[in-house]
Amino acid sequence: MGTYLDFLKESAEKAGNIACMGLDPIAECLVRITPYGSDSHAMEDHVFSLLHKIRQSNLSPAAFKPNIGYYSVFDTNWLEFQTDDCSGLGKLKTVLSALREAFEDVPVILDSKRGDIAKSSANYAAEAFDVYSADAVTVSPYMGTDSVMPFAVGNKGVYVLCRTSNPGAAVIQNLRLENGEELYMHVARQIIEWSRDFEGFGAVVGATNLREFENIAKLFAPHRIPMLIPGVGSQGGSAKDVIEIMRKVGYPLYLARINSSSALTHPWKKGPAPSDWLDQCMANIRKLIEETAI
Numbered sequence: 001m002g003t004y005l006d007f008l009k010e011s012a013e014k015a016g017n018i019a020c021m022g023l024d025p026i027a028e029c030l031v032r033i034t035p036y037g038s039d040s041h042a043m044e045d046h047v048f049s050l051l052h053k054i055r056q057s058n059l060s061p062a063a064f065k066p067n068i069g070y071y072s073v074f075d076t077n078w079l080e081f082q083t084d085d086c087s088g089l090g091k092l093k094t095v096l097s098a099l100r101e102a103f104e105d106v107p108v109i110l111d112s113k114r115g116d117i118a119k120s121s122a123n124y125a126a127e128a129f130d131v132y133s134a135d136a137v138t139v140s141p142y143m144g145t146d147s148v149m150p151f152a153v154g155n156k157g158v159y160v161l162c163r164t165s166n167p168g169a170a171v172i173q174n175l176r177l178e179n180g181e182e183l184y185m186h187v188a189r190q191i192i193e194w195s196r197d198f199e200g201f202g203a204v205v206g207a208t209n210l211r212e213f214e215n216i217a218k219l220f221a222p223h224r225i226p227m228l229i230p231g232v233g234s235q236g237g238s239a240k241d242v243i244e245i246m247r248k249v250g251y252p253l254y255l256a257r258i259n260s261s262s263a264l265t266h267p268w269k270k271g272p273a274p275s276d277w278l279d280q281c282m283a284n285i286r287k288l289i290e291e292t293a294i
Contacts, residue, residue: 022261165206
């Protein structure tokens, strides 16, 4: 296997799209599907049902992104069920193993947003890459170089939080520095510097702030910095809009992964689960894949 950038290119070409499917099972929603409650077994059944249906339909996104927090929460006594089940992270390993078996040519990005220093960061890197066999991980840049560099190992990918999709991000990420530049652009330039030492560095850049997205995509284009783009779907971002911007600034599309999570796995989250919940999930998955076709 070549570099992480090679993996992104090859997987995008094979899948024919740059879609990234978030795999974030929400306990409250599982109660509405299964009579077995919101334990880790119900979560596993839900995720496996989706993956089986995707495979059966001859579909494939160009990346999967499980968020570790949605699995670790099952290791606690959850809601009124007071379950003693403590296998949430064990189920995450099972899901990741299933992804590797059924979608071996598709990158798996472990969304853990880790950030510490020195040995602590090295331990978090080992967790992502050795324990869970992820191809890439998300990390925070807040503690600087000695926090981020321990993740730069082998042919792995490292997505650094740059301009995120959440509404409250501007409070910090859009702060203006003395030179007039906003903080997220300083982070973007730092990611480019880190990438000179390790090609796998990329950035998390949300689809919900198009001005900022265009600024970053234009800066990254000649440096071939991968982008993980959340915010499409229930957060209001548009895959069509971000693809148009990437084409406009000459950004290589194969390096991007446009992510949607709850819209693909729990589109009924504001109401009871319909009887055709799996069909609704599949409809949204197909739509994202079509919208991100390359």
